[in-house]
Amino acid sequence: MLPLPRGRRDVRLAQLVRMLHTPVALEDGLAVDVSASVGAAAPDATGLRDPPPLQRAVDAALYGGKHSGRAHLATTEHARVPSINGRRAGGPGTHLWGRAA
Numbered sequence: 795m796l797p798l799p800r801g802r803r804d805v806r807l808a809q810l811v812r813m814l815h816t817p818v819a820l821e822d823g824l825a826v827d828v829s830a831s832v833g834a835a836a837p838d839a840t841g842l843r844d845p846p847p848l849q850r851a852v853d854a855a856l857y858g859g860k861h862s863g864r865a866h867l868a869t870t871e872h873a874r875v876p877s878i879n880g881r882r883a884g885g886p887g888t889h890l891w892g893r894a895a
Contacts, residue, residue: 800838807834807865831859835868842873850875 798806814830833856835848842848851868854875858866866872 798836800836803834803836803867807832807867811865831856832865833857833859833868834865835872839870840868840873841870847873 811830811832814828814832817825817827819825833852833854835842835852835855837843837848840848840851842851848868851873854872855866855868858872
């Protein structure tokens with residue numbers, strides 16, 4: 795958890811996404827395309843201040859990122875999603891985001 799001003803946060807998220815989409819060069823000269831899902835949460839965007847609810851909002855935003863291929867900043871809507879830690883077993887929240895990989 796890092797406190798960043800809104801403008802800087804947006805820039806850092808964009809940088810992170812670009813960096814994580816950089817191909818990885820292997821020893822044999824081949825390059826492997828990689829990708830990553832990025833979720834972030836901030837008190838000003840979610841209305842939350844306590845770490846556990848912010849963590850749940852980040853998790854919901856992360857799965858939004860998995861489905862769209864871009865970084866997601868959690869919103870108040872993400873903050874209302876039940877915990878999706880049980881998503882593989884069909885736990886709460888699974889129906890909102892689809893099946894996890």
